Amino acid sequence: MFLTVLRRATTHARDALGQGQHPRLRSLIDERRPALVERRRAIRGARAEVREALESDPFDPDRPSRGLAVLRRETASSQAVLHESLVELARGMNAEQRRRLARLTVEDKGRSRRRPR
16 A cells, blocks of 8 residues: 555645656655565554554553554654655755655645634
């Protein structure tokens, strides 16, 4: 599933950024794919540990706390790889391409907005 999401994001980025950036984008993703796959596995394992810790009986409150700390660390590590890729991609772009990249990657797309009451 993770690689499917990555492929979909690549296609969306290619469409938004233009064909000229696609080879660079593909290369950056291919270089980082092993690290991203490993990070995803670590995140999945950390989530499983938290779930097991929360469901265990008797409950040990330190166990899910430790699992959540691992989950935060692994999530941050995964984001670091993606963020490094973003900066590397932007390095070879002109101002308009970077504006499109910003809209594609860092703009709030309304997901966090609350509906009016």
